[in-house]
Amino acid sequence: ETGVTQSPTHLIKTRGQQVTLRCSSQSGHNTVSWYQQALGQGPQFIFQYYREEENGRGNFPPRFSGLQFPNYSSELNVNALELDDSALYLCASSLAGTAYGYTFGSGTRLTVV
Amino acid sequence: GIQVEQSPPDLILQEGANSTLRCNFSDSVNNLQWFHQNPWGQLINLFYIPSGTKQNGRLSATTVATERYSLLYISSSQTTDSGVYFCAVTAGNNRKLIWGLGTSLAVNP
Numbered sequence: 001e002t003g004v005t006q007s008p009t010h011l012i013k014t015r016g017q018q019v020t021l022r023c024s025s026q027s028g029h030n031t032v033s034w035y036q037q038a039l040g041q042g043p044q045f046i047f048q049y050y051r052e053e054e055n056g057r058g059n060f061p062p063r064f065s066g067l068q069f070p071n072y073s074s075e076l077n078v079n080a081l082e083l084d085d086s087a088l089y090l091c092a093s094s095l096a097g098t099a100y101g102y103t104f105g106s107g108t109r110l111t112v113v
Numbered sequence: 114g115i116q117v118e119q120s121p122p123d124l125i126l127q128e129g130a131n132s133t134l135r136c137n138f139s140d141s142v143n144n145l146q147w148f149h150q151n152p153w154g155q156l157i158n159l160f161y162i163p164s165g166t167k168q169n170g171r172l173s174a175t176t177v178a179t180e181r182y183s184l185l186y187i188s189s190s191q192t193t194d195s196g197v198y199f200c201a202v203t204a205g206n207n208r209k210l211i212w213g214l215g216t217s218l219a220v221n222p
Contacts, residue, residue: 033209045209101161106155
């Protein structure tokens with residue numbers, strides 16, 4: 001059983017650029033959620049994808065967008081990067097309709113300069 | 114919305130000591146998980162425990178859903194236990210995890 005994998009592990013971007021982060025869900029999981037964790041804070045929910053559609057969104061602007069693919073993997077796209085977007089981005093997968101919890105990837109650490 | 118409070122915010126232990134971390138939540142939950150975040154950012158799922166008691170080696174957790182709290186027990190702590198411990202919940206039909214601010218644990222040799 002494979003866990004959740006995220007790529008890249010680290011990334012440095014310039015303000016105004018665009019970035020795409022990738023996540024492969026755990027085998028057997030069909031739901032993917034994305035979280036942003038600023039330094040010293042708890043993770044904040046960005047959005048969740050189920051059956052290739054957005055299934056809930058947190059308090060993030062539209063320049064944060066995502067995709068889920070038929071194999072349940074997912075992408076997080078952030079346009080017009082701002083300095084405050086610097087954070088650890090975490091992907092979590094789960095199986096909808098079950099009483100099991102979430103499994104997290106190791107995260108992508110994004111630095112915007 | 115639901116609020117999650119963790120205590121203490123910081124904890125320093127000598128190796129071998131025991132500790133109890135607490136998580137209070139303001140409303141009924143249908144999912145509660147304890148996570149350990151290591152210094153490299155990896156979140157490790159320790160327990161899925163919306164109610165009852167579970168044990169895994171030196172760690173155990175108890176959730177009393179009717180009183181809206183959960184406890185994480187760490188016995189015979191080791192330096193590798195250092196990191197931040199988070200409690201996170203979901204409530205109602207909303208599947209997003211709502212997080213506490215964490216307990217930062219340092220275990221000294």
